Amino acid sequence: MLPLYVDAQMLVLDKPPGLLSVPGRTEPDCLATRAQALWPDALVVHRLDQATSGVWVMARGLPAQRALGLAFERRRVHKTYVAVVEGEVAGDAGSIELPLIVDWPNRPRQVVDHDRGKPALTHWRVLDRADGRTRLQLQPVTGRSHQLRVHLQALGHPIVGDDLYGTAGPRLLLHAQALQVPHPADGRAMHFESPVPF
Structure with a gap:
């Protein structure tokens, strides 16, 4: 190590x-x-x-x-992640602001819940698009459990290799870069x- x-x-x-x-x-x-x-x-x-x-x-x-x-x-603390997501994301940058809460019957999964969820905010920017996928730079403002994974699923673009919120693969293509x-x-x-x- x-x-x-x-x-x-x-x-x-x-x-x-x-x-x-x-x-x-x-x-x-x-x-x-x-x-x-x-x-x-x-x-x-x-x-x-x-x-x-x-x-x-x-x-x-x-x-x-x-x-x-x-x-x-x-x-x-400022965190920057890189993720590869399914599909081609429309636009070049944006923000996802959706409240999250634990899905108790299906822990550790989290869900979007506008009534009981805690505020969660993620900024995103497209780095490139290729082969039906998009590489994104992500900057979470809040730090909720599985925030990036649930926000991108809600956007219609789950992270590649996400066995909880998308399709399983060799690994989750999500990296805390900085x-x-x-x-x-x-x-x-x-x-x-x-x-x-x-």
């Missing part, structure tokens, strides 16, 4: 697809546990879906965890990137 960045306050890793961020109910192996074997003070701040790859940050110690948690809560976060010690903007593997 090669980190993208390490200092006394934070740890930035490149998460592979198919590996949980945190331990599951029946699966103890995850990126957090692997990281803690090397950096025992590493603490979880946020999550990436098991099927999603890319930039993932952990705090080192409780003060850093509080600072980073607050940065996520106050939306001072993350900008204020450093937990002094607030300076830190920017991290991971090359898109598809």
Whole structure:
């Protein structure tokens, strides 16, 4: 496991697809546990879906965890994803603003619910179109579970390889490409990137 960045306050890793961020109910192996074997003070701040790859940050110690948690809560963290979706998306850019809630009988699935859902906002921009698919840059403003996956399904363009909201494939073509976060010690903007593997 090669980190993208390490200092006394934070740890930035490149998460592979198919590996949980945190331990599951029946699966103890995850990126957090692997990281803690090397950096025992590493603490979880946020999550990436098991099927999603890319930039993932952990705090080192409780003060850093509080600072980073607050940065996520106050939306001072900026995330950029790349996804390949089914079909050719109309237009070059736009936003999806649809409230989401867990679909309790079908957990962990999420659904759009205009009455009870929590607000969720995603900005998108077309990077290219080819072979009946579209490559998008995605910037979630909120951080709801499965937000990007459900929003793109609702748009009529599920992410390629999405076994929950589209058609199963070798892997989900969703990658956390970049993350900008204020450093937990002094607030300076830190920017991290991971090359898109598809």
